Amino acid sequence: MGEERATLVLAEVTSSKNITGHTLELMGLGAKLAEQDQGRLRALVMGSGVGMAADELARHGAEKVYVADHPSLQSYHPELHLMVLKNLLAKEPFSILLAGHTSMAQDLLPRLAFQEGCGLVTDCVGVDMDVSSGQLLFHKPIFGGNAIASFAIKSLPRMVTVRARVGEPPEPSLSPGEIIYLEMGDPVETKMRITGRVAEERQVRLEEAPVVVSGGRGMGGPEGFQLLNQLAEVLGGAVGASRPPCDAGWVPSTSQVGITGKVVAPNLYIAVAISGASQHLSGMVESKKIVAINKDPEAYIFKVADYGLVGDWQEALPVFTSKLKECLQERG
Amino acid sequence: MELRMVVCVKQVPDPDGPPSSFQVNQETKRVTPQGIPPVISPFDENALEAALRIKEAVGGYITLLSLGRGFSKAVFLKAMATGADRLLLVEGNSLDPQALDSWSTARLLAAAIKRDGPYQLILTGRQAADTNAGQVGLGIAQLLGIPSISLAQKVEVVEGGLRVERVLPDGYEIVESPLPALVTVSHEVGELRYPPLPAIKAARSLPQDSLRLEDLGVNLLGNLLQLTRLAPPSRERTCVLMEGESPEEAAEKLALRLLEDKVL
Ligand SMILES: Cc1cc2nc3c(=O)[nH]c(=O)nc-3n(C[C@H](O)[C@H](O)[C@H](O)COP(=O)(O)OP(=O)(O)OC[C@H]3O[C@@H](n4cnc5c(N)ncnc54)[C@H](O)[C@@H]3O)c2cc1C
Numbered sequence: 001m002g003e004e005r006a007t008l009v010l011a012e013v014t015s016s017k018n019i020t021g022h023t024l025e026l027m028g029l030g031a032k033l034a035e036q037d038q039g040r041l042r043a044l045v046m047g048s049g050v051g052m053a054a055d056e057l058a059r060h061g062a063e064k065v066y067v068a069d070h071p072s073l074q075s076y077h078p079e080l081h082l083m084v085l086k087n088l089l090a091k092e093p094f095s096i097l098l099a100g101h102t103s104m105a106q107d108l109l110p111r112l113a114f115q116e117g118c119g120l121v122t123d124c125v126g127v128d129m130d131v132s133s134g135q136l137l138f139h140k141p142i143f144g145g146n147a148i149a150s151f152a153i154k155s156l157p158r159m160v161t162v163r164a165r166v167g168e169p170p171e172p173s174l175s176p177g178e179i180i181y182l183e184m185g186d187p188v189e190t191k192m193r194i195t196g197r198v199a200e201e202r203q204v205r206l207e208e209a210p211v212v213v214s215g216g217r218g219m220g221g222p223e224g225f226q227l228l229n230q231l232a233e234v235l236g237g238a239v240g241a242s243r244p245p246c247d248a249g250w251v252p253s254t255s256q257v258g259i260t261g262k263v264v265a266p267n268l269y270i271a272v273a274i275s276g277a278s279q280h281l282s283g284m285v286e287s288k289k290i291v292a293i294n295k296d297p298e299a300y301i302f303k304v305a306d307y308g309l310v311g312d313w314q315e316a317l318p319v320f321t322s323k324l325k326e327c328l329q330e331r332g
Numbered sequence: 333m334e335l336r337m338v339v340c341v342k343q344v345p346d347p348d349g350p351p352s353s354f355q356v357n358q359e360t361k362r363v364t365p366q367g368i369p370p371v372i373s374p375f376d377e378n379a380l381e382a383a384l385r386i387k388e389a390v391g392g393y394i395t396l397l398s399l400g401r402g403f404s405k406a407v408f409l410k411a412m413a414t415g416a417d418r419l420l421l422v423e424g425n426s427l428d429p430q431a432l433d434s435w436s437t438a439r440l441l442a443a444a445i446k447r448d449g450p451y452q453l454i455l456t457g458r459q460a461a462d463t464n465a466g467q468v469g470l471g472i473a474q475l476l477g478i479p480s481i482s483l484a485q486k487v488e489v490v491e492g493g494l495r496v497e498r499v500l501p502d503g504y505e506i507v508e509s510p511l512p513a514l515v516t517v518s519h520e521v522g523e524l525r526y527p528p529l530p531a532i533k534a535a536r537s538l539p540q541d542s543l544r545l546e547d548l549g550v551n552l553l554g555n556l557l558q559l560t561r562l563a564p565p566s567r568e569r570t571c572v573l574m575e576g577e578s579p580e581e582a583a584e585k586l587a588l589r590l591l592e593d594k595v596l
Contacts, residue, residue: 078481107482110471110474114438117435119433119435119555137561142464143461144347144461146356146363147563149561151560152558153556195508197503198503253485254501259464260458267595278347289590303571306570307571307574307586312579315583316579316580317583320584324591
């Protein structure tokens with residue numbers, strides 16, 4: 001691309017108004033991609049009271065940070081957030097638009113892509129440059145993770161939603177970038193109205209837990225998950241599940257790990273009574289170490305695990321938990 | 333006025349098939365299903381279930397719309413038999429699901445809906461089980477210029493429009509919208525009901541129409557993505573199995589091994 005075009009990272013903020021860890025990773029990835037486009041990396045942050053987040057972005061490699069700061073942008077609204085992006089794209093040409101594969105971007109980016117007539121790759125697990133063609137290739141799982149497809153995007157900007165842990169957080173930059181507040185204009189009438197929100201409290205967020213203990217259909221009911229809770233507590237981790245326990249209501253549906261649930265990559269993932277369907281693997285296969293406990297020696301989960309125990313969880317789990325508890329207490 | 337609904341459904345190889353049933357051909361860049369039947373993509377089934385519940389609550393007329401080639405009659409009959417009213421197929425040799433990207437697919441579906449409409453409510457699955465892209469539903473709405481709500485776990489038609497519970501990472505939100513609108517449906521809605529056998533037989537006599545690519549206007553085939561490579565996933569590891577006289581013994585060994593290897 002000879003043209004002067006920058007890479008734009010779509011930033012997201014936490015409830016305490018810092019940029020998310022996922023956004024920082026995108027800044028790292030964006031810096032790498034931008035190098036191929038004269039090294040210009042920019043970021044956009046939308047929200048209410050997001051000045052601190054803008055500063056953080058300016059100190060992490062953004063040459064320019066666009067800020068859309070308005071009370072109406074406090075939480076995500078499809079029409080309002082789309083309008084901000086549309087207006088920005090009308091003013092500035094970008095070669096790449098990088099977002100996380102988050103709840104917001106999964107909704108916003110398809111809208112934007114179709115609005116602009118741009119190609120979009122969602123749920124991207126890797127990006128690299130094809131040396132022979134000079135094209136950027138975006139890799140994503142298809143067929144529930146049974147194949148990995150690599151796409152080139154023929155339109156500009158190339159739009160992509162990227163999973164967590166694909167990029168690495170960059171070093172803080174020596175000279176912070178410029179912060180540009182976008183003109184917000186008068187509030188507009190929206191067609192859709194968000195009239196309520198119901199959120200549950202979680203002690204440890206699944207995506208951030210260092211250890212995730214997940215149960216599957218073979219747990220047989222909510223009682224089995226008590227044992228998993230105990231194990232998670234001993235290990236300072238969080239409890240997840242494959243889809244059947246969520247569908248059956250044994251655990252909250254927000255516990256689902258997989259291609260249509262949470263994507264996790266903890267230091268240790270313990271899969272109990274989970275067979276290892278591709279759709280589940282897609283959400284945990286990047287974990288550093290994987291332990292599988294299953295009574296079926298042929299279960300596919302053993303093929304992707306580092307450690308395996310063939311047996312009934314009802315017999316194995318109590319001993320496993322108490323032994324770990326004992327040893328970890330001794331270690332202090 | 334009767335509520336006119338269209339549910340977009342895609343035929344895919346059964347995603348519940350074991351990993352070995354998805355053969356990845358790197359040469360042709362195609363996935364060839366081995367020994368698994370075609371099914372309606374599961375989230376599209378959830379979308380149909382959402383439509384059926386709306387029909388039960390407030391009445392309505394449901395058209396099932398599918399785009400592709402090599403359709404299985406049995407698959408669509410079974411879906412129709414759950415309580416849909418009409419089938420509309422857009423079929424053609426060039427409509428290979430593995431060759432169309434989200435942009436092409438949504439443009440074709442939007443054109444078919446526009447030609448066949450008007451509709452008050454369009455329902456799709458949150459994403460297809462083959463492409464896993466999650467773009468087509470929202471794309472259709474954008475192209476038609478109507479409001480859209482993604483990831484529904486509950487859809488109701490109420491006075492003045494729609495009330496949708498939309499799944500969030502830590503719960504859900506309630507979104508209200510006027511009609512016409514499009515909703516993409518998640519599995520939390522619930523599984524598609526099973527049709528009784530006589531209903532499957534009776535479904536043969538339900539109205540069925542078809543459209544060809546030529547009917548939709550030209551220049552709708554034009555991908556923005558180019559598939560350059562297709563590879564099998566590299567996810568397998570070497571597993572150390574814990575041996576023991578009993579599961580208890582193996583469990584104790586596993587605990588000690590994890591500590592020894594500094595995994596914990
Ligand atoms: C489009 C689509 C999206 C999907 N998204 C997801 C997703 O995001 N996440 C997800 O998890 N799934 C998802 N699924 C479902 C997925 O395909 C599988 O059906 C699901 O993951 C299976 O869950 P499971 O392993 O718990 O159950 P099963 O496959 O039924 O396995 C149960 C296992 O428990 C073992 N077991 C039983 N009893 C015991 C015992 N007493 N002790 C030890 N082991 C025991 C059995 O040997 C078996 O291996 C999706 C499916 C589709 C079609």
